[in-house]
Amino acid sequence: MLLTCGASWTAAEVDANSEQRLLEWQTKQAASVLSTAVMLIEQPLGTALSVQQAAPARGSEAFTQFMSAYVGPESTFVSASLWRRQGEAVAPLVETGGRPLLEPSSPAAQTYVAEAFGHQTATAHRIDSGAEARIVWVRADPAADLAIYAERRIPADRRAAVDSDSAYANLTYAIYLGPEVTAEALTTTDADPSDLPLRGVTSQETVPFGHTVLTLVAAPRGHLGSDLSRWLPLGLLLGGVLLTVAAARTGHRLARGRWDAEQDASTITALYEQVEILYGEQRVLFERLQRALLPHAHPVMSDLEIASRYVAGSRGIDIGGDWYSVVALDDHRFAFVVGDVSGRGVDAVAVMAQARFTIRAYLLDGQRPGAVLQKCSHQFDIEADGHLITVLVGIGDTRTGEVTVANAGHPAPVLVGGVARPVEVSPGRPLGTGPSWYEETTIRMPPGSTLFCFTDGLVERRDEDIDAGLRRLGTTLDRAASDPLDHLVSHAVDTLRNDDAPDDVAVLAFRWTATP
Amino acid sequence: MAEFVTNRRPDAAILVVAGDLDIASEVELVVRGREFLASSDVGVVELDLGGVTFIDSSGLGALVRLHKLAQSAGRRMVLANVPPRVARVLSLTGLSDLFAELPER
Numbered sequence: 001m002l003l004t005c006g007a008s009w010t011a012a013e014v015d016a017n018s019e020q021r022l023l024e025w026q027t028k029q030a031a032s033v034l035s036t037a038v039m040l041i042e043q044p045l046g047t048a049l050s051v052q053q054a055a056p057a058r059g060s061e062a063f064t065q066f067m068s069a070y071v072g073p074e075s076t077f078v079s080a081s082l083w084r085r086q087g088e089a090v091a092p093l094v095e096t097g098g099r100p101l102l103e104p105s106s107p108a109a110q111t112y113v114a115e116a117f118g119h120q121t122a123t124a125h126r127i128d129s130g131a132e133a134r135i136v137w138v139r140a141d142p143a144a145d146l147a148i149y150a151e152r153r154i155p156a157d158r159r160a161a162v163d164s165d166s167a168y169a170n171l172t173y174a175i176y177l178g179p180e181v182t183a184e185a186l187t188t189t190d191a192d193p194s195d196l197p198l199r200g201v202t203s204q205e206t207v208p209f210g211h212t213v214l215t216l217v218a219a220p221r222g223h224l225g226s227d228l229s230r231w232l233p234l235g236l237l238l239g240g241v242l243l244t245v246a247a248a249r250t251g252h253r254l255a256r257g258r259w260d261a262e263q264d265a266s267t268i269t270a271l272y273e274q275v276e277i278l279y280g281e282q283r284v285l286f287e288r289l290q291r292a293l294l295p296h297a298h299p300v301m302s303d304l305e306i307a308s309r310y311v312a313g314s315r316g317i318d319i320g321g322d323w324y325s326v327v328a329l330d331d332h333r334f335a336f337v338v339g340d341v342s343g344r345g346v347d348a349v350a351v352m353a354q355a356r357f358t359i360r361a362y363l364l365d366g367q368r369p370g371a372v373l374q375k376c377s378h379q380f381d382i383e384a385d386g387h388l389i390t391v392l393v394g395i396g397d398t399r400t401g402e403v404t405v406a407n408a409g410h411p412a413p414v415l416v417g418g419v420a421r422p423v424e425v426s427p428g429r430p431l432g433t434g435p436s437w438y439e440e441t442t443i444r445m446p447p448g449s450t451l452f453c454f455t456d457g458l459v460e461r462r463d464e465d466i467d468a469g470l471r472r473l474g475t476t477l478d479r480a481a482s483d484p485l486d487h488l489v490s491h492a493v494d495t496l497r498n499d500d501a502p503d504d505v506a507v508l509a510f511r512w513t514a515t516p
Numbered sequence: 517m518a519e520f521v522t523n524r525r526p527d528a529a530i531l532v533v534a535g536d537l538d539i540a541s542e543v544e545l546v547v548r549g550r551e552f553l554a555s556s557d558v559g560v561v562e563l564d565l566g567g568v569t570f571i572d573s574s575g576l577g578a579l580v581r582l583h584k585l586a587q588s589a590g591r592r593m594v595l596a597n598v599p600p601r602v603a604r605v606l607s608l609t610g611l612s613d614l615f616a617e618l619p620e621r
Contacts, residue, residue: 074543342573344539383584388577390609409609427610430573433580462536462570465601466608503572 042122042210044070045139045148052082053144060094063148071097071150074386078134080150083113085140090114090147100151101129102136109136113147116140124210126154126177126187135177135187137210154187174198176215179206187214299328303398303514307489311497311505313457320504321348321387322455323356327363332398335363338410338453338508339391351387355380355431359393369393369406373428373438377408382432389431392453401445401512406438411456411470416488416509417449420477422470450485450511452477457503458496472496485511517541519567520548522555529556530596534567537575545575549582553589561586566597571605583615592616 044067052063063082070076079097081104083090090113092104102109108127116123116138125136133154140147174189174196176182181197181204189196198219206213298306308324321341328334337359341352358379362372372393382388392413394405405413405423409430412422428438445451459469473496480491489509497505518541523530531552537545553561563582579595586593594616598606606612 072543073547340573342577343542382577382580386577386581388573388580390573407610409611411608427608429610429614430576430580432577433611433614434584456573460572466604 041076041152042137042139044076045122045137045150048080048082048148049139049141049144049146052146053141064094064096067096067148073098077137077150077152080148083147083149085114085117085142085145085147088114092149100149101127101132101134102151104149109149112136112138113140113149116147117142119211121208122210124177124212126185127151133187172198172220173216173218176217177209178212179215181215181217185215298326299334301328301332301334301398303512304334304396305485305511305513306508307485307510308508309489309493309506311457311493313504320344320457321352321389322457322504322506323352324453324506324508325356325360326508326510327360329363329366329395333395334398335369335393335395336453336508336510337363337391337393338413338455338506339389340410340455340457340506342388342390343386347385348387351380351385351389355389355391359391363393363395368440369395369404370438370440373406373408373431374436376431377429377434377436377438380431381434385432387432390456391431392425396445396510396512398512398514401447401449401514403443403445403451404440405443406440408436408438411454411459413451413453414473414477415443415445415449416452416477416481417446420452420474420481422474423451445512447512447514447516450481450488450509452488452492452509453507455504455506457505458493458507460503461498469496485509518545520544522552523564524556524558527558528560528562528594529558530562530564532564532567534569536570537568537578538570538572539574542574542578545578546581549578550585553582553585553591559591561591561593562596563593564596565599565602568599568602571602573609576605576609576611580611580614 048063048066048070051066052060060082067077067080071078071080075097077097079095079100081092081095081100083092090110095104100109102112104110112123112125117140119140122137122139127134127136134151135154137150137152138147172191174181174191175187176185177187178185183196186196191198198217200219202217202219204218205216207216298308306326310322310324313320321343322339324336324338326334326336337356339352339355339359341348341355355376358376359372362375367375373391376391380387380389389408390410391408392405392410393407394403394413396403405425407425407427409427412425412427414420414422423441423443425441426439429436443451454473456466459466459473461469473492476492476495477488480488483491489507493505493507518533518535518537521532521534523532529552531549533545535541549563563579583593603612606615
């Protein structure tokens with residue numbers, strides 16, 4: 001009796017402990033994603049400083065030019081300025097972007113810039129003016145007497161999409177500027193502010209933020225470790241770690257590059273090349289992050305072959321939000337999705353992850369393609385997250401070869417077998433445009449035929465009509481119609497994709513191999 | 517690159533857009549459009565796309581955002597002089613019926 005009591009007490013204790021451990025583990029992941037985001041914010045400031053110093057002859061032009069990619073109403077910073085220190089006084093040399101919340105002549109701005117010369121890292125402060133709240137970043141180089149001042153917006157209600165990475169999917173979280181968990185320090189949360197501070201089982205992590213820290217407090221939302229999110233945080237964690245390493249290496253090499261540049265002005269070109277190379281490396285890591293979000297294997301089903309391919313675009317360091325996925329619904333039925341989030345970068349990938357898992361959840365819940373899209377149309381809003389999502393959702397049956405699809409503004413799939421032809425699927429509106437409804441179309445695949453789904457990067461060219469691209473796709477698929485499926489997919493992608501095409505391409509194709 | 521020119525008629529404020537509407541011009545289109553909406557109080561805002569040479573999903577996103585901005589400001593955004601190439605993309609992406617379109621002049 002005593003033993004049983006003891007054993008069950010131990011079991012309960014173990015269970016509670018494992019819940020706490022799981023929470024701590026997930027909080028660590030969320031913190032890792034957060035610190036990556038912070039690093040991505042800080043990094044341009046340091047690079048801008050290096051670039052400015054490497055090319056002093058160009059005046060403040062180098063600064064303005066470099067920062068233009070990071071400053072704007074929808075960018076990393078709303079405004080930025082380059083400052084010079086003379087003796088004890090600091091004064092702005094040039095400003096770019098919108099109006100700063102702190103006037104450069106204000107004591108606060110002067111203090112923040114002057115203070116930054118005493119820190120090795122960037123400094124970060126929160127400023128408030130009426131309803132508007134911002135974070136002021138200052139990065140200074142005492143040796144060069146230069147500093148960069150930049151303001152970043154905090155969403156007005158503090159309940160932000162900026163941290164809606166899926167690493168947070170199972171957590172209710174609150175992020176505070178500094179080590180103290182107080183209402184004044186709150187910067188972002190997805191909880192109702194009146195429920196704060198978070199109570200019950202919570203976990204806390206701090207991540208470096210300029211000269212101070214961000215404190216992340218998280219509590220579980222429902223049960224942790226659901227199947228849906230099991231591997232996604234892992235992917236983000238992996239990506240986060242890789243990006244962190246990359247950012248650190250970039251900073252280190254830029255510092256070395258700057259020193260070289262000071263030795264010899266002719267190495268400036270080399271420095272710029274170096275920056276290009278580093279951006280290239282960073283891009284590779286971004287791609288790995290995105291690949292971690294794509295399925296590693298497709299379900300194995302009788303009478304069905306599945307092949308897919310993903311090719312990253314060639315321009316810029318940012319990755320796109322294309323994706324595909326196939327899930328088995330039972331022994332005979334499968335669901336598939338091909339989608340494309342407009343825009344690029346980590347934000348687009350975050351929206352992609354959200355769309356992907358929302359759609360998958362509805363499909364596993366037994367919803368039909370039209371209903372899945374209709375429900376999703378209520379959940380995505382371009383005004384809130386800045387992205388349009390085109391997506392094709394279908395459910396197929398390997399016994400009959402029938403496939404039912406619904407389409408939110410996505411290119412129609414092509415049926416290959418006999419003559420390749422686009423399937424007439426009347427497109428509904430892309431997700432993000434607002435609540436909408438979606439027609440369903442049923443395709444009867446002949447035995448041996450292939451349904452080829454793709455994203456627009458495969459057919460879109462700047463110098464021609466979209467129809468010309470679609471025709472070229474049809475011809476290419478016709479020629480390889482009887483090839484093994486893997487080969488058909490590779491052949492289409494290799495033939496149609498421009499080497500300097502900026503856009504990503506995702507292709508998902510399946511062949512119904514039943515004998516008549 | 518995209519270029520922007522503003523025009524006025526008594527019944528409508530017109531923003532003439534030319535060039536490529538893509539990821540590079542998306543933000544500028546939204547910002548210009550927003551400024552443009554704020555700068556006039558005419559009920560109908562006309563977006564003249566006659567000079568648009570290319571549009572991708574980012575460009576479409578910008579058009580949708582302007583449409584929503586106009587709507588929430590109690591205004592109506594209409595597209596004018598939509599080139600066939602752009603019209604085709606709007607129709608393939610299910611967006612044709614979202615925007616009111618003026619017949620070609």
